[in-house]
Amino acid sequence: MIDWMRYRWLYLLISGSVIILGIFSVIKWGLTFGIDFTGGTVLEYRFPDGRNQVYKYAPMDASALEKIREDFKKQNGEEVRFENVGPTVGPELVRKTLYAMLAAASGILLWVAMQFKSFKFGVSAVLAMLHDSLVTIGVYSIFGAEVDLLFVTALLTILSFSVHDTIVVYDRIRELRKGFGDNIYDLANKAVTETMVRSLNNSFVVIFMMVALLLIGGETIRWFVATLLIGTISGAYSSPFVAVPILVTWDELRKRVKSEN
Amino acid sequence: MLTAAATIVSLPYGVKFKIGDFSVDKKFELKEGLDLAGGSHLVFEADMSKIPEDKKKTALDGVRNVIEKRVNLFGVSEPTVQTSSFGGHDRVIVELPGVSDTKQAVSLIGKTAQLVFMEVIEAPGVDGATPSATLKSTDLTGADLQSATVVFDSQTGKPAISLQFTKEGGDKFEKITERNVGKPLPVILDNQIVTQPTVQAKITGGQAQISGSFTIDEAKQLAIQLNAGALPVPVNLVEERTVGATLGAASIKQSIVAGTIGVSMVLLFMILAYGKLGIIADIGLLIFGVITIALYKLIPITLTLPGIAGFMLSVGMALDGNILIFERFKEEKLKREYLPAMEISFGRAWNSIRDANAATLITCFVLANPLDWTFLNTSGPIRGFAITLALGIVISLFTGIFVSRNLLRVFVKQKK
Numbered sequence: 001m002i003d004w005m006r007y008r009w010l011y012l013l014i015s016g017s018v019i020i021l022g023i024f025s026v027i028k029w030g031l032t033f034g035i036d037f038t039g040g041t042v043l044e045y046r047f048p049d050g051r052n053q054v055y056k057y058a059p060m061d062a063s064a065l066e067k068i069r070e071d072f073k074k075q076n077g078e079e080v081r082f083e084n085v086g087p088t089v090g091p092e093l094v095r096k097t098l099y100a101m102l103a104a105a106s107g108i109l110l111w112v113a114m115q116f117k118s119f120k121f122g123v124s125a126v127l128a129m130l131h132d133s134l135v136t137i138g139v140y141s142i143f144g145a146e147v148d149l150l151f152v153t154a155l156l157t158i159l160s161f162s163v164h165d166t167i168v169v170y171d172r173i174r175e176l177r178k179g180f181g182d183n184i185y186d187l188a189n190k191a192v193t194e195t196m197v198r199s200l201n202n203s204f205v206v207i208f209m210m211v212a213l214l215l216i217g218g219e220t221i222r223w224f225v226a227t228l229l230i231g232t233i234s235g236a237y238s239s240p241f242v243a244v245p246i247l248v249t250w251d252e253l254r255k256r257v258k259s260e261n
Numbered sequence: 262m263l264t265a266a267a268t269i270v271s272l273p274y275g276v277k278f279k280i281g282d283f284s285v286d287k288k289f290e291l292k293e294g295l296d297l298a299g300g301s302h303l304v305f306e307a308d309m310s311k312i313p314e315d316k317k318k319t320a321l322d323g324v325r326n327v328i329e330k331r332v333n334l335f336g337v338s339e340p341t342v343q344t345s346s347f348g349g350h351d352r353v354i355v356e357l358p359g360v361s362d363t364k365q366a367v368s369l370i371g372k373t374a375q376l377v378f379m380e381v382i383e384a385p386g387v388d389g390a391t392p393s394a395t396l397k398s399t400d401l402t403g404a405d406l407q408s409a410t411v412v413f414d415s416q417t418g419k420p421a422i423s424l425q426f427t428k429e430g431g432d433k434f435e436k437i438t439e440r441n442v443g444k445p446l447p448v449i450l451d452n453q454i455v456t457q458p459t460v461q462a463k464i465t466g467g468q469a470q471i472s473g474s475f476t477i478d479e480a481k482q483l484a485i486q487l488n489a490g491a492l493p494v495p496v497n498l499v500e501e502r503t504v505g506a507t508l509g510a511a512s513i514k515q516s517i518v519a520g521t522i523g524v525s526m527v528l529l530f531m532i533l534a535y536g537k538l539g540i541i542a543d544i545g546l547l548i549f550g551v552i553t554i555a556l557y558k559l560i561p562i563t564l565t566l567p568g569i570a571g572f573m574l575s576v577g578m579a580l581d582g583n584i585l586i587f588e589r590f591k592e593e594k595l596k597r598e599y600l601p602a603m604e605i606s607f608g609r610a611w612n613s614i615r616d617a618n619a620a621t622l623i624t625c626f627v628l629a630n631p632l633d634w635t636f637l638n639t640s641g642p643i644r645g646f647a648i649t650l651a652l653g654i655v656i657s658l659f660t661g662i663f664v665s666r667n668l669l670r671v672f673v674k675q676k677k
Contacts, residue, residue, distance in 0.1 A: 079505060082363070086306075086499035092347055100627050107623040115616050153567055153628065153643045157574065157650070160624035164578070164617040168585065171613035198588040201534055205527050205584070206577040212523030213573060217516050221566050228570070 004192045005185055008245035015131055015242055022138015031141050034148030037094065039087030041065060045077035052080070059087045097152045104156060105129065108163050116170055120250055125166045128243035132162045135234040136227060150224040158231030165202075165239035169195050173244075184251040192240040203236040292557075294565030294645060297513050299506030300358040305371060305496040307351045312494060321351045323493040328353055328370050330489035335369055353496065361505050365478075372451060373495050374486035376403035378437065379447040396447060399437050402491075405430025407467075409487035411480045414472045420480035421472035422487070431467020439463040450483070516569050523573065524550075527580065535587050541672060542583040545665040549579050553656050557649075567646035575653020578621065582661035585610040600673055607666055614661065618654050625651035 035042055041057040057068070065084065072079065105126055113122030133155055140147060172191035173184070180187060210229040217225060295302055305328070312320050321344050329342040332355065341356045360366055378401040383394045405426050412423040426434055437446070438460050447457035448471050455473040475483065528546065531539035553572065557564065589610045593602035628647035 079361075079503075081505060082501065082503040084501040086304075092350065096347070104624045104627040107627065108620050111616075111620055111623060149643065150567060153646050156624055156628055157646075160621040161574075163620045164581075167617040167620055168613045171616060175609065175612070194592070195588075198584050201530075201584050201588075202577070202581045204530060205580050206574070208526040208530060209523040209573050209577055212526060213516070213519045213570065216519035216522060221512075221516075221570060224567065224570060228574070 001189055001193050003189055004240065005188050005245065005248050008241075008248060011241035011245055015135075015238070019131065019134045019138060022134055022141060025138060025141040029141055029144070031137070032144050032146050033090075034146040034151075035083060035085045036148045037090040039085050039090055041085075042081065042083040043069070043072070043079065044081035045072050045075075046080050047078075048076050053077075054081075059085075093149070093152075100152075100156060101133075101159070104159055108159070112163070112167065112170070115167075116174055120247060121170055124243045124246040124250065125163050125170070127246055128166050128238040129159045129162045131238050131242050132158050132231055132234040136231050139230050140227070145223050145226070150221070151227055154224050154227035154231065157228060158235055161206075161232060162235035162238055165199060165235055166243045168198065169239050169244055173247075184248050188244045188248050192244060196240070199236055199239065203232060206232045292561045292563045293513070294563045294568065294642070295356060295358060295502075296504050296566050296642065297510075297564060298358055299361055299504050299510075300356065301360050301363045301366065301501065301503040303355045303357070303363065303367065303370065303498060304500035305353045305355065306499045307353065308495045308497065309351050317351060318346075320493045321346065321353070324496060325353050327490050327492050328355060331369055331485055332357065332366075334485045334489055335366070337366075352499070359506070361503050363501060363503055365482075367498055367501070369482050369485060371496055371498055372486055373492045374403065374483075374489075375451055375491045376406075376487060377449045378402070378434075379449055380437065380441060381445055381447065383444075396449075398449075399433070401426075401430060401433045401437060403487055404490070405433060406487055409484045411477070411484050412470065414470070417472070419472060420475045420477045421470050422475075422480060422484055424469045424471065424487070426467035426469070428467070431465075434467055434469065435463060435465050512566055516566065520569065520573060524576065527576070531580065531583075537672070538587050538590070538669075541665060541668045542580065542587070544668060545583065545660050546576065546579060548664050549576070549657055549660040552660065553653060556652060556656070562648060562652070563645060564649075565642050565645040567642045568649045571646040571649035572653055575650050575657060578618065578654055579657030579661060581617075582610070582614045582657060583665055585614060586661075586665070603669055603673055607662070611662070614658070618658060621654055622651055625654070 035056070039059040041060070043055045043057075044052065045055070046052050057065075069079070069082075108129070109122040109126045111122075112125045113119045116122070136155060136158060140151070145151075169191055172195050173187050176187050176190055180190070207229065210225055210232060213225040214222065214229060305324075307321055307324050309317050309320065325342055325344050329340075332340045332342060337357045337360055339358055341354075343354045345352045345354055355366075355370060357363075357366055378399050379396045380399050381394050382397050407425045407427045407430070409425075410423050412421055413419065414421045441460045442462060443460065445457040445459050448455050456471050458472075524546075528543045531542050531546075533539070535542065553575075556562070562568070586606050589606035590603055593606050593609075596602065597605070625647040629644050629651065
């Protein structure tokens, strides 16, 4: 059995640095919001020479927009996409996104806490989820990718994927607890060892799918798939190396507090 | 024994296969969303500033009904019209598959189409001043119409609208024309005078004709608007998305190619990693695919790009079930006989499969928002994604547990 938990400070350090880098980037360079959030116009034209071009504009009034569209028509551009979002829609979307994340996170927290009969499990699973979303948002900020409605969807999917993986490891801990007593540290090591191959294989399957979609799938879903890919990798990492170490550390801290009393 | 088991395994799914093929024959096509088939997505915001709080819902539903009628009369196939209220904004979302010229649709939907017949009240000039005339609205409005049709004026040959009033409306019209013989009778649409014919004589029978200077398209549009009724409150276009059919077709093609490659890589990987067990998982996965597509057609599910991604993700989760079982099987095989080892692996792995998939279903529930909670999103693509993912998980639980398990039983027995 490999003593995975011995290096748990290292894992937390790695995760911590990635997250801090991401947060730094968000503060320094911010996030690029798409028209779903800011309002504005996206036009895509196909020109007679077979070239496809995407144009983006800040919100403007209807007549100015009409003039631009007329201009493109004069250049024989075929309009293949036209998106125009009013400036009032964005703030609403931000709120709905936050509500959705809160609803999903609390639902999952309750479910995990209930199934594993301990809030420790629920909270550390949700913290691992938070880790994955912070990593994804950080990567977005660093690459300057556009945050839109699909990003929100991807983020929520990552949350469920992350917790999916975490539950598999937890389930092993739960099962082992019946036979091997209550020392979380040893249980965690054994559970992580036993589920490692499964985690790797499963991640490969999802990564294959995503890489295929990323390379060949359409332009419109490219970043959506990239987000899922980043999230999948982060989610696979965070189960044994974030959720479980938090669980173990929490348990040790509690024991220490107890013995001091 | 072997044949019996094989029959049990193959029979129910044989039927499923037939359902899949059957639905193709019966022209149950996969429904494609706007981003794949092309079409437009329009969001109108209702101006509720003059509507009291307790009447807002009725007003918004009224707006939706009128818009729905207009769109149906316009002849768009399978439109969807939904309302959405959030944070003080009341909106109507209109999706028109196959319509990429939105200008006409927007003016058709967005006009209030408030039709009023006016009377001219003449005040005699006092002390030699010129007589003044004021307009006074009558109680005859668009609500009194039975139907409106496009006709051609028998004298000018220009397009005009023929109005047929309801019985009550006809009575009102009779009285108004009686009062106003020899006077003009202006017809006002959305605060603009369309026409003001002079009444020649009392008109009975409840029929009238408006002949403004319409083009044929304008006349057709107006007839649709009058037939569908006026919007209870004015609306404004706040969001508009149009995808041309060519872009959609390109997206489909790319996604299908990507999906095929992705799936074949996964199938190959499973065989490489698990050998014969991998082949069983692959068969299970193919059955999963067939059932899923059959259900998409039968329910039917509108397939969008995010929806395809949701399907791909559910493939990943379906295989995860198999991987969990096989990894477990590898461990248990060392401890006991082949057959009990397999049964135990299924039992033990089931706990984690159940708990993990339930967590994903929770997220799907939030994203799909089936109860239409207004504080969550109601946007089509995100819903599409959540629904395909949830459906995929439910089917994968079924194929993972029943199909793979029975196939494995057969496989183990053969080995003996």
